Each structure stands twice: as structure tokens, then as C-alpha cells.
Amino acid sequence: MKAIVIGGGVIGASIAYRMSEAGADVTLVEAGRVGGGTSSTSYAWVNACEKLTSRAYFELNWAGVRSHRRLAEEFEGANWLHRPGVVQWQDAGAEAAGFDEGDFDKFERLTEWGYPAERIDRQTLGELEPDVDLDTFSEEGALYYPEDGWLDGPVYAGAMVLAARRRFGLKLVQGKVTELLTRNGAAVGVQLASGETIEADVVVNSSGRWANEAVGNDDYELPLAPTVGLIAYTVSCDTSLRHGLRTPLVNCRPDGAGRILLRANDIDKTVPADSDPVPSHPAAQQLLQRVKKLMPTLERVHVEAVRTAIRPIPKDGYSAIGPHPALSNYYVTVTHSGVTLAAFIGEGVTAELVHGRSVPEFAEFRLSRFF
Numbered sequence: 001m002k003a004i005v006i007g008g009g010v011i012g013a014s015i016a017y018r019m020s021e022a023g024a025d026v027t028l029v030e031a032g033r034v035g036g037g038t039s040s041t042s043y044a045w046v047n048a049c050e051k052l053t054s055r056a057y058f059e060l061n062w063a064g065v066r067s068h069r070r071l072a073e074e075f076e077g078a079n080w081l082h083r084p085g086v087v088q089w090q091d092a093g094a095e096a097a098g099f100d101e102g103d104f105d106k107f108e109r110l111t112e113w114g115y116p117a118e119r120i121d122r123q124t125l126g127e128l129e130p131d132v133d134l135d136t137f138s139e140e141g142a143l144y145y146p147e148d149g150w151l152d153g154p155v156y157a158g159a160m161v162l163a164a165r166r167r168f169g170l171k172l173v174q175g176k177v178t179e180l181l182t183r184n185g186a187a188v189g190v191q192l193a194s195g196e197t198i199e200a201d202v203v204v205n206s207s208g209r210w211a212n213e214a215v216g217n218d219d220y221e222l223p224l225a226p227t228v229g230l231i232a233y234t235v236s237c238d239t240s241l242r243h244g245l246r247t248p249l250v251n252c253r254p255d256g257a258g259r260i261l262l263r264a265n266d267i268d269k270t271v272p273a274d275s276d277p278v279p280s281h282p283a284a285q286q287l288l289q290r291v292k293k294l295m296p297t298l299e300r301v302h303v304e305a306v307r308t309a310i311r312p313i314p315k316d317g318y319s320a321i322g323p324h325p326a327l328s329n330y331y332v333t334v335t336h337s338g339v340t341l342a343a344f345i346g347e348g349v350t351a352e353l354v355h356g357r358s359v360p361e362f363a364e365f366r367l368s369r370f371f
């Protein structure tokens with residue numbers, strides 16, 4: 001089978017790796033840098049504990065979490081998946097899971113659905129994270145996800161592409177897809193901005209938030225509801241922060257070499273899509289003030305860099321994974337939570353396209369619901 005994968009983000013790179021491994025002749029077309037799209041501007045928490053609004057969505061993400069763990073074990077020296085654990089203040093839990101506070105016991109739901117979680121008190125938090133001001137801690141305590149962590153998206157995507165090129169002959173083409181080539185109701189290849197065309201038996205569109213632009217045809221457009229995300233990075237500092245912290249003030253986690261990555265949902269809502277991602281950005285400064293409240297030891301720390309991104313979110317908020325109902329041999333993967341799902345989508349798309357085996361976890365997330 002000859003396949004084209006459009007987009008070398010965490011998802012396209014995973015698909016390119018798994019399909020090549022399974023014997024397909026794969027060409028990955030990337031317009032910019034591998035891993036340089038939304039995957040480079042992500043909180044990148046690999047989890048299913050924030051995906052509780054539907055059992056099917058939880059199971060999809062839980063499969064994603066486990067797939068990353070398996071994949072990292074397949075690679076000697078895998079350096080992209082970090083799993084020191086994540087702490088979530090109890091009063092950030094219900095809101096983040098999409099429920100009204102009070103109606104919902106997140107710990108009970110997670111335990112029932114088999115997700116590793118523990119309740120922790122002030123004292124344990126103080127032991128886990130000595131720099132945190134315990135007065136910011138929720139009265140109700142916190143949930144601790146001891147097996148959770150995050151992924152370095154560009155490092156992961158790069159490792160997948162490199163391994164696929166070296167081991168299985170993946171072709172990486174630097175270029176921008178401007179049009180899907182079709183014949184008799186089926187995709188047959190892509191046209192690049194350079195004028196070059198590439199033919200294949202199947203085209204997989206993994207260009208994320210750019211998925212509609214890449215195919216250049218309204219008939220195949222997927223309805224999207226993109227939102228803006230802003231991430232601020234502190235200077236390297238002497239912090240003792242080790243875990244991911246999901247607090248009502250700010251979400252933060254280590255980002256290597258003493259840098260701390262900061263973001264917050266409510267602040268994201270105030271960020272215009274076209275704003276300049278500079279350290280003086282008001283949203284970045286607000287994040288900084290909040291993290292200093294959380295960890296007063298950061299008093300002398302400042303923001304060194306800011307990035308903004310548009311989340312690739314299908315209109316109903318859930319993943320869109322599967323064959324396009326209006327065109328044969330054309331398969332699409334557009335999703336938020338893409339970091340969590342990447343490795344599993346790689347496995348699943350390969351099962352469906354190369355082995356002809358339908359993936360039950362994808363069943364509720366087909367594109368047909370939009371067409």
C-alpha cells in the first residue's frame with residue numbers, strides 16, 4: 001500500500017511510524033518543522049482523567065495513555081514521556097472534567113472506571129511539592145495521579161519520524177499540500193505548493209488545525225471550533241517543582257532545565273488569536289503572578305518566552321478519526337487531546353488502513369456524524 005500522511009505533528013508522525021512499520025510505503029508531507037505545529041505549544045498532559053464527559057471518550061484517551069507507555073518501552077532510551085505524577089486540587093477537578101462543582105465526585109468516577117488516582121491531604125502535598133504555599137490548597141484536598149505525566153511533543157514526533165526513516169524507509173517530503181487529488185470519488189494523491197504531485201492508494205490528513213485548508217475543497221470540510229491557547233515559559237530557575245500541578249490558579253509543570261510551563265483555561269479565553277506571543281503579554285504576566293502566589297519561592301523569576309496556538313477541535317469538542325464519508329481512500333484525524341491520543345491513533349489507523357481491522361475505540365468518533 002502507498003500512503004501519504006499530511007502533517008508531521010505528534011499524530012501524523014505516529015501514523016507514519018506505525019504504517020511504515022506495518023509494511024506500507026509511506027510519504028509524510030510536512031509544511032514546516034516536524035513537531036513544530038500545535039504539538040509544540042501544548043500542556044501535553046497525557047491523561048484520561050480529564051475526559052469524563054463520556055465513557056467512550058474516556059476509553060479512547062485511556063487507550064491513548066497506555067499506548068504511549070507501550071511505545072516508550074519499545075524504544076531504548078525513549079526520552080519524551082515523563083511520568084512523575086500530577087496533582088489536581090480538588091476544586092479544579094469537577095470544572096475541568098466538565099461538571100458543576102458539587103454534583104460530581106471525580107475520585108469515585110475514576111476509581112469506578114479503573115484510573116489510578118489517590119486522594120491526598122495538605123501534608124502529603126507539602127512532601128510532594130515543598131515550594132507550594134499550602135494556604136492555596138483546596139479545603140477538600142487534592143487528587144494525585146501517580147502514573148500521569150507529559151510528553152515532549154516535538155521530541156516524540158522527531159523520534160517517530162527518524163525511526164521510521166531509518167528502519168522502514170519512510171519518505172519525508174518538506175512541502176505544503178495545497179490540494180487533494182481525486183478521481184472517480186476517491187483520493188489518489190496530493191498536490192504541493194511547489195507544483196509537485198504525489199500519488200498514493202490512501203491519503204491521511206493529520207494536519208490538525210489546518211486540516212481544511214490543506215485539502216482545498218469545501219466538500220470535504222470538517223466543522224471545527226478552534227480555541228486559542230497561550231503558554232508561558234519561565235526562565236530556568238532553582239525550583240523544586242517535580243510534578244504537574246492542576247490548580248484553580250494556574251496549571252504548571254517542569255519543562256526541562258528548571259523552566260516552568262504555565263497556562264490557565266480562564267486566561268486563554270481572554271487571548272486574541274492574533275496577539276503577539278511576547279513575554280510582556282498581559283496573559284503571560286497574569287500567569288506569572290498566579291504561579292508566584294502558588295509558589296512564593298518564584299518571587300524573582302520572570303517569563304522568558306510565550307507561545308500561542310489554535311487548538312484543532314472538531315465542532316462538538318470530540319475527536320474526529322476515520323474515513324471521510326464523502327471520499328474513498330481519504331482518512332482524517334483531527335482532535336484535541338492529540339498528545340494523549342497520538343500513539344494510539346498511530347496504532348489504530350494502521351489497524352484500519354493496513355490490516356483492515358476496525359478499531360472499537362474509534363467507533364463513536366467517526367466523521368460521519370458531521371456529514
Ligand SMILES: Cc1cc2nc3c(=O)[nH]c(=O)nc-3n(C[C@H](O)[C@H](O)[C@H](O)COP(=O)(O)OP(=O)(O)OC[C@H]3O[C@@H](n4cnc5c(N)ncnc54)[C@H](O)[C@@H]3O)c2cc1C
Pocket residue numbers: 006007008009010011012029030031032033034035036037038039040041042043044045046047153175176177178206207208209210211213214228229230231263309310311312333334335336337338339340341
Ligand atoms: C494550549 C494547549 C494545551 C494543550 N494541552 C493538551 C494536553 O494537556 N494534553 C493533550 O493531550 N493535548 C493537549 N493539547 C492539544 C494537543 O496539543 C493537540 O491536539 C495536538 O498537538 C495536535 O497534534 P496534531 O499532530 O494533530 O497537529 P499539529 O501538531 O498541529 O501538526 C500538524 C502538522 O501539519 C503541518 N501542516 C499543516 N498544513 C499542512 C499542509 N497543507 N501540508 C503539509 N503539512 C501541513 C503543520 O506544519 C504541523 O506540523 C493542547 C493544545 C494547546 C494549544
